[in-house]
């Protein structure tokens with residue numbers, strides 16, 4: 001310990017600074033000392049027991065004999081950053097906490113309680129942290145149990161997959177998002193490694209990969225996904241569902257579809273699964289299925305491919321709204337585990353995807369077709385394939401000078417869609433929308449003061465062939481209603 005005997009070059013004090021003191025060097029005190037010494041910290045131990053102090057000194061620890069309840073003793077030692085009060089005598093611990101807090105109010109005091117009552121007393125007398133060892137052990141036991149259950153699940157999944165040959169179809173939910181897609185990738189990786197390649201995997205989906213950020217995710221990570229068709233379905237010997245609670249829930253499978261594996265984090269309350277899967281891991285308290293998959297990969301000590309790590313990290317991030325929603329410590333731990341394994345530059349590109357050609361076209365139409373009246377912008381973007389482009393156009397058009405409320409509408413194969421954005425604090429756009437669209441059959445409108453959306457299914461208007469004509473037929477009376485409600489005339493327009 002030669003170096004810790006010296007004075008740090010920048011330290012002009014004659015006495016070296018004691019960072020930590022430990023009062024009471026029984027078994028807990030000694031273990032804390034050992035932990036601190038691992039970081040090579042400057043620690044002083046004080047105990048009333050001469051024999052213990054001698055032993056510590058023999059092992060080249062800084063130690064002194066003293067009674068921790070003696071006020072003159074504490075004031076003799078230099079002010080420590082942290083004091084551990086760890087004796088097995090509860091009255092002595094309480095007295096020491098009081099003396100320490102009086103002499104050195106800045107020192108952080110961590111104290112040992114002998115029972116729940118003394119724990120409360122220690123807090124009342126200023127201890128910053130109180131440890132009740134029995135409770136610490138109990139908590140740790142339960143933690144271990146949870147980890148054991150998780151690792152048993154991982155083992156069970158692994159051995160199940162290792163017994164299979166043929167093809168495993170991994171089905172994500174409808175309109176898959178990064179959580180579902182990355183979970184499917186991870187399951188495919190586990191299956192390949194468990195079966196030694198004897199089990200082929202296919203990642204399957206229904207619906208669309210709508211948002212351009214999700215499309216960028218799939219393209220940049222070169223994820224092979226196939227649309228689920230009856231032909232593909234019939235080639236699968238086994239089926240897994242990821243990020244879905246049951247067949248028929250957020251997927252178009254029949255409720256009695258023979259699913260072998262379900263891994264999910266949605267609430268299963270009130271769900272009846274017609275056939276029980278061989279493997280079921282349903283954890284509603286976890287923020288993302290990708291988080292569960294990451295835990296499996298860790299438990300199984302499987303190497304994580306860069307693309308899979310990048311996908312899973314992005315999946316956790318997306319499902320927890322950038323680590324802000326439904327996040328558990330386990331999710332944060334898993335994300336932190338993945339981060340060094342990810343491809344950072346790829347992550348950056350996915351998070352800032354360039355606009356697709358169609359989105360650019362929709363934004364362009366939104367600008368060209370705008371009609372601004374007293375701060376209200378209306379824009380018809382016509383037929384769109386990707387409805388996500390409409391709210392993006394509304395977002396952008398709200399930035400135009402003089403515009404306080406932007407309403408963009410268009411028609412897809414199945415719906416008429418309108419998005420509203422508002423920065424006029426006098427207007428609650430969600431409420432006005434609801435009122436304006438109240439008469440339309442099948443319409444669903446909703447929103448907040450600053451943003452709102454409307455969707456009208458087209459099945460009620462199937463006789464009209466021309467989409468553009470249909471759009472104006474439906475939307476014109478609605479917009480008149482809206483203008484009447486907010487008090488602007490339809491005839492006049494601003495210059496733009």
Ligand SMILES: [Mn+2]
Pocket residue numbers: 179180243265287288289319
């Ligand atoms: Mn999810």
